[in-house]
Amino acid sequence: MSWQLKAxxxxxxxxxxxxxxxxxxxDPYIGMMLVKQVxxxxxxxILDPDEIADDLFVIPTAQMGAPTVMxxxxxxxxxxxxxxxxxxxxxxxTADATMPIECGGINSMIPxxxxxxxxxxxxxxxxxxxxxxxxxxxxxxxxxVHGSPLALAGERGERVIIDTGDDDKQMEWxxxxxxxxxxxxxxxxxxAMSGADVKRTxxxxxxxxxxxxxxxxxLAREQHRSPFSAIADTLSSTLYSNVVxxxxxxxxxxxRRTTDGFAKGRAAISALDPTSNQTLEILFQNxxxxxxxxxxxxxxxxxxxxxxxHESAEPITTEGLRYGQRVRVLGISTPDMMRxxxxxxxxxxxxxxxxxxxxxxxxxx
Numbered sequence: 001m002s003w004q005l006k007a008x009x010x011x012x013x014x015x016x017x018x019x020x021x022x023x024x025x026x027d028p029y030i031g032m033m034l035v036k037q038v039x040x041x042x043x044x045x046i047l048d049p050d051e052i053a054d055d056l057f058v059i060p061t062a063q064m065g066a067p068t069v070m071x072x073x074x075x076x077x078x079x080x081x082x083x084x085x086x087x088x089x090x091x092x093x094t095a096d097a098t099m100p101i102e103c104g105g106i107n108s109m110i111p112x113x114x115x116x117x118x119x120x121x122x123x124x125x126x127x128x129x130x131x132x133x134x135x136x137x138x139x140x141x142x143x144x145v146h147g148s149p150l151a152l153a154g155e156r157g158e159r160v161i162i163d164t165g166d167d168d169k170q171m172e173w174x175x176x177x178x179x180x181x182x183x184x185x186x187x188x189x190x191x192a193m194s195g196a197d198v199k200r201t202x203x204x205x206x207x208x209x210x211x212x213x214x215x216x217x218x219l220a221r222e223q224h225r226s227p228f229s230a231i232a233d234t235l236s237s238t239l240y241s242n243v244v245x246x247x248x249x250x251x252x253x254x255x256r257r258t259t260d261g262f263a264k265g266r267a268a269i270s271a272l273d274p275t276s277n278q279t280l281e282i283l284f285q286n287x288x289x290x291x292x293x294x295x296x297x298x299x300x301x302x303x304x305x306x307x308x309x310h311e312s313a314e315p316i317t318t319e320g321l322r323y324g325q326r327v328r329v330l331g332i333s334t335p336d337m338m339r340x341x342x343x344x345x346x347x348x349x350x351x352x353x354x355x356x357x358x359x360x361x362x363x364x365x
Contacts, residue, residue, distance in 0.1 A: 001051065002121070004043040005112065007036050009211055015315065016214030017108035019231070020206065020240075020332075022304040023318040024287030025104010025131035026067050034077050035109050038116040045121035047097060049204045056195030058123055059084055059095040061114045062107050062188050064135065064152075064175065067286055067319040068256065068263040069184030076155040079187035080110050081117045086159045087151035087189040099123040099198070101138060101191065103206050104131035104287075105317060110187070122207065127191060128347075129203035129239075129338055130304050133262050133286040135175060136168035137347035139337060140191045143201040147171050150190040154182040176261045184261065203335055209238055217313050227313035228328065239335035242362035246291055246298050247280040247329040248272055248310065254321045262286050267307075267321050269329065280329060282307070284318045289352050291329060300354065302339070302347050303361040304332035331361035 005013070014028035052058075061080045088094050098111045098120050108126075115122045127138035135147055148171050149163040160178055164170040171190075179186035193201070213234050220230035232243040249269040256265035264285050271278040281292045288305035291298050299305045307316045310326035337343065339360070345351070348358045 002045055002047050005046050006043045007039050007041070010035055012214035012218055013108065013207070013211045014105060014214065015217055016210035016212065017103050018105040018317065019213060019306050019308065019315040020210055020304065021102070021104030021107075021131040021317070022287045022306055023284055023316070024067060024133065025102055025108065026063055026106030027317065027319070028105030028109070030074060031106035031109030031113070034075065035112045035116055037077070038113060042116065044112055044115045046207055047121045047123050049123055049125045049198050049202060052097070052123060052195040052198065054194060054196035057093060057096045057192070058099050058195065058198055059087055059189050059192045060099040060101045060127065061111050062101045063110050063185065064188055065179050065185035066258045066261055066263045067317060068258045073183055073185050075185065075187070077113065079153045079155055080114045080189075082157070082159065083151045083153040083187045083189040084114055084118070086153060086161065087149065087192065090149055090151065090161050091192060095120060097121045097123050099202070100126040100207070101135075102126055102128035102131045103210060107131065108207065108210060123198055123202070124207045125198060125202035125204045126206045127202055129206060129335055130302065131287045132347050135172040135188070135190065137351065138168075138191065139203055139343065140193065140201045141168045142343050142346050145191055145193045145197050145201050147190040150175060150188055152178055152186050152188050154186060158182065180261045184258070203239070203337065221312060231313060231330070235332065240304070240332050242333035244331040244361055245328060246305070246331045247293060249280060249327065251321060251323055251325040251327060254323060256318070256321070263319055265318070269327060272326065282329070285352060286318065288318065290349070290354055290356065291331070297356050298364055299331035299361045300349050300356055300358055301352060302334045302343065302358070304334065306330045306332060333360060333362050
């Protein structure tokens, strides 16, 4: 059933969404403050995907670009709604609702910002079930809904329509180029679809799951219980039912560069136990892609690789990784709809140029 999201829920939602974003999706604090500023004492209606009408017209909204740029180039806050209105104008049809395209810090907040500004409801679902770096890496696309036409808006009122038909990779390539020329950050409206399409192609209830996850971590800390047990308990009855601790250690090296519109790099983590020589290496492209423990793969996309604070379980984004942080690395299984051959072709290891095959984290680790 539908429910009301209030400003008091935003910190928990941001925390849970950042964990599910597996290091990506943008800075959660910036997104949260943008929503709070507009929402005030109001609320946002969140729609259960199973209950929406088949003819509901949904336009997802999001931010794209390199997370390293986003923490220095704060959005004006007007761009997402401008992108939505631009796409509505192009299509000649008004949206009945908006929706996230991914789980992640700022990108779980952008549709809420649009909702707070326009009064639109938000569908409790998304197209990635985590965060991925490219717009074509969507369950929407895997199961037959294409991203074009896409509307892209900049902070100075720039507006662009991109229409590549059913070629979502070309759409991503063109949108990425424009985003780079806008300074590394753009806001988009894309993958316009019906309610029936949402039910068929989206990962369901990721907003409510992120809220429950973030709340469980906070309550566990307040009650002096293990936040890691709270994570496992909360996810046990969801589509993300397997949580595996991959490593516990100290960040000893981070290499990170902003290139081609992405934040790319690696992080090295050494065991906290002084008698152990074990190390874990994580490669990332906005999001964490693969984790190798002593050279052996223990988790790989599309499963989630989540770096969190060693004690508080507060999730750490790839742009937030720093030398000396004490961390735990968690592997979380993705839903079955993200593990089909078609899904793996779109956002599995080969989509990122990785030679290793996908093996579920619960069997590999």
